[in-house]
Amino acid sequence: MQVKKKYILLFFIILITSCAGLHHLKKYEGSDIKLVKKDLGEPTSIIPTSTGEIYIYEKTSELKGTEINKGQTTLDPILSPAVKKSERIIFTVTNGIIISVKKEVDYTRK
Numbered sequence: 476m477q478v479k480k481k482y483i484l485l486f487f488i489i490l491i492t493s494c495a496g497l498h499h500l501k502k503y504e505g506s507d508i509k510l511v512k513k514d515l516g517e518p519t520s521i522i523p524t525s526t527g528e529i530y531i532y533e534k535t536s537e538l539k540g541t542e543i544n545k546g547q548t549t550l551d552p553i554l555s556p557a558v559k560k561s562e563r564i565i566f567t568v569t570n571g572i573i574i575s576v577k578k579e580v581d582y583t584r585k
Contacts, residue, residue, distance in 0.1 A: 527569035558582045
């Protein structure tokens with residue numbers, strides 16, 4: 476029983492630390508854009524603005540449709556649709572220093 480409690484505690488610790496995606500990106504605020512380029516590579520696009528630049532990093536992936544289990548036997552399975560997942564990390568930069576970080580996730584049906 477004691478071992479089971481340890482595994483449950485370990486599971487929750489991993490869950491809490493893995494859900495810190497935006498918090499992980501917030502560490503870049505106030506730092507130089509060169510640090511982001513070193514960690515994430517070159518941005519997908521750079522948009523110049525009147526106050527500085529906006530750096531956009533975009534990652535897309537295809538998610539396949541899966542069968543939704545209703546917990547009972549049916550003749551017609553219910554399938555979730557296949558989608559295209561787009562993750563964008565947006566850095567607002569002024570004079571080479573990161574002012575703000577924003578993360579957007581978008582799902583588009585095929």
